[in-house]
Amino acid sequence: MAPSRPANRPQVKPGPPLPPKGATQASGASAGGPSRPANRQASKPSAKSPSSPATPAPVARVAPRQRPLSSGPRRIATNLYSATGKRTIRELDAREMRILLRVDFNVPLSDGKVVDDSRIRAAVPTIKALLEDGASIVIASHLGRPDGKVVDGLRLRPAAERLAHHLQMMVPTTGDALGVGTEDAVKRLRPGELVLLENVRFHAGEEKNDPAFAAKLASYADVFVNDGFGAAHRAHASTVGVAGILPSYVGLLMESEVEALSNLLDKPSRPFAAIVGGGKVSGKVAVLEALIQKVDLLILGGGVANTFLVASGRSVGKSLYESKMVEHARRILKLAAERGVKVLLPVDGVVAKEVTRGTEFKVVSTEKLPASWHMVDLGPDSITAMREALASVKTILWNGPLGVFEIPAFGTATRELAKLAAEKAEAGATVVVGGGDSIAALQQLNLAGKMTHISTGGGASLEYLEGRDLPGLAVIPTAGSPFETMPILWEAPKPEKKPAPKPKAPAKKSE
Numbered sequence: 244m245a246p247s248r249p250a251n252r253p254q255v256k257p258g259p260p261l262p263p264k265g266a267t268q269a270s271g272a273s274a275g276g277p278s279r280p281a282n283r284q285a286s287k288p289s290a291k292s293p294s295s296p297a298t299p300a301p302v303a304r305v306a307p308r309q310r311p312l313s314s315g316p317r318r319i320a321t322n323l324y325s326a327t328g329k330r331t332i333r334e335l336d337a338r339e340m341r342i343l344l345r346v347d348f349n350v351p352l353s354d355g356k357v358v359d360d361s362r363i364r365a366a367v368p369t370i371k372a373l374l375e376d377g378a379s380i381v382i383a384s385h386l387g388r389p390d391g392k393v394v395d396g397l398r399l400r401p402a403a404e405r406l407a408h409h410l411q412m413m414v415p416t417t418g419d420a421l422g423v424g425t426e427d428a429v430k431r432l433r434p435g436e437l438v439l440l441e442n443v444r445f446h447a448g449e450e451k452n453d454p455a456f457a458a459k460l461a462s463y464a465d466v467f468v469n470d471g472f473g474a475a476h477r478a479h480a481s482t483v484g485v486a487g488i489l490p491s492y493v494g495l496l497m498e499s500e501v502e503a504l505s506n507l508l509d510k511p512s513r514p515f516a517a518i519v520g521g522g523k524v525s526g527k528v529a530v531l532e533a534l535i536q537k538v539d540l541l542i543l544g545g546g547v548a549n550t551f552l553v554a555s556g557r558s559v560g561k562s563l564y565e566s567k568m569v570e571h572a573r574r575i576l577k578l579a580a581e582r583g584v585k586v587l588l589p590v591d592g593v594v595a596k597e598v599t600r601g602t603e604f605k606v607v608s609t610e611k612l613p614a615s616w617h618m619v620d621l622g623p624d625s626i627t628a629m630r631e632a633l634a635s636v637k638t639i640l641w642n643g644p645l646g647v648f649e650i651p652a653f654g655t656a657t658r659e660l661a662k663l664a665a666e667k668a669e670a671g672a673t674v675v676v677g678g679g680d681s682i683a684a685l686q687q688l689n690l691a692g693k694m695t696h697i698s699t700g701g702g703a704s705l706e707y708l709e710g711r712d713l714p715g716l717a718v719i720p721t722a723g724s725p726f727e728t729m730p731i732l733w734e735a736p737k738p739e740k741k742p743a744p745k746p747k748a749p750a751k752k753s754e
């Protein structure tokens with residue numbers, strides 16, 4: 244049973260600035276503000292609350308800002324219709340609202356520390372905007388694949404630490420996404436405060452989009468904001484389920500991701516080049532097939548290129564390649580030839596005895612790759628050819644490192660491409676980079692900030708580029724719809740990637 248919805252409240256439209264709310268704001272008092280949605284009580288900070296698994300640390304608060312805004316993108320936006328076509332937080336008056344905010348803090352960890360916090364940093368603008376607006380935020384995210392069980396190594400505390408660093412405020416985490424202690428921590432939130440729920444995938448209901456789990460998450464808030472672009476391709480409880488219960492909006496990251504990626508698909512400045520590397524073709528076949536219809540140039544590297552080399556008749560020795568993908572690669576090469584897309588395959592490569600540090604390696608032509616060696620990077624002639632081919636290009640999409648860049652000796656092509664991409668972006672080209680490892684390579688060189696857009700979406704970015712609907716985005720009402728508009732999707736969230744049911748043999752017994 245879904246919890247009751249917030250009472251209707253007047254939709255706040257951009258345009259005439261809102262009157263300043265006076266001195267009551269910072270104290271969180273509600274006098275003069277819009278009436279609180281009916282589904283929750285005004286929370287009184289209480290000293291008597293039972294102890295909860297949430298960190299009982301004092302919470303620094305962001306002072307809600309005075310309106311009208313003097314700067315910043317929100318509310319002064321004249322055009323509601325962002326690239327998403329969806330209702331965004333620009334049209335939400337979040338003051339004194341409790342927001343359930345889905346983010347994607349699925350970050351790489353090593354020894355309990357966040358290795359790359361790009362996804363956390365990317366969520367900061369929305370969090371700040373909502374806090375400054377006088378909202379309180381219950382943040383939900385997944386981390387890894389705990390498969391419905393508590394896995395201590397996949398707790399969100401390291402992510403909370405990074406977020407605290409970027410926000411310069413305490414970020415308490417709950418010990419569980421559900422439970423009395425969590426409910427209590429949520430109830431105690433005052434405007435300008437936030438709490439991070441523990442990994443939602445510790446509950447099996449998350450990935451099943453279980454209505455009861457979604458209802459529980461939704462009961463924490465008045466409004467749902469989805470800014471977790473990296474999880475938008477999943478129809479889970481915290482991405483799709485809650486959006487069927489609460490008035491829902493997309494955040495600023497979701498908006499900028501969709502804008503950058505849709506620009507690539509719809510109106511790229513030409514010539515448009517895609518550079519695809521990384522380990523395996525299997526996860527990238529669909530996007531390669533979609534891109535080949537859009538780009539003028541395709542440059543291949545990494546293990547992906549190895550599979551294409553095999554498809555074009557070369558042998559690659561012990562190099563990583565996928566025999567099952569050779570046919571797909573052949574089809575993509577054929578499509579490219581039909582469309583007149585130039586495909587650049589490596590003409591030479593760095594081959595290594597083993598894929599380890601300190602091993603013997605040499606440069607050879609890809610015409611005669613030695614049988615007992617591994618190709619681990621592009622060679623100098625391939626790098627020169629790449630540089631020449633990219634000289635006149637106006638749009639670049641890069642996904643996947645060009646070699647085993649984690650080993651510095653095999654990272655030359657990736658580093659050269661990163662520098663070249665930065666130069667191109669500085670010279671005015673549009674450069675979009677996606678993929679966790681590619682972004683990590685850019686971070687290592689301190690070049691991420693130079694790109695036009697870093698896509699934090701991983702699988703979601705790829706699915707978007709394939710032209711597929713992202714359920715987490717599809718479910719949000721259209722821009723300009725009244726506050727209380729709900730999606731129609733609640734009844735029937737589409738099951739994901741389930742193969743069509745096979746015709747069954749006649750049932751043995753009918754019940």
Ligand code: ADP
Pocket residue numbers: 520521522523544545546563618619620642643644645646647648649677678679680681682
């Ligand atoms: P991204 O995360 O940017 O999408 P992928 O996950 O597809 O990239 O691929 C990254 C991985 O591919 C890296 O770990 C890298 O070592 C590996 N890789 C790149 N080139 C090769 C190669 N020639 N042989 C084996 N692995 C490779």
Ligand code: MG
Pocket residue numbers: 678679680
């Ligand atoms: Mg990767």
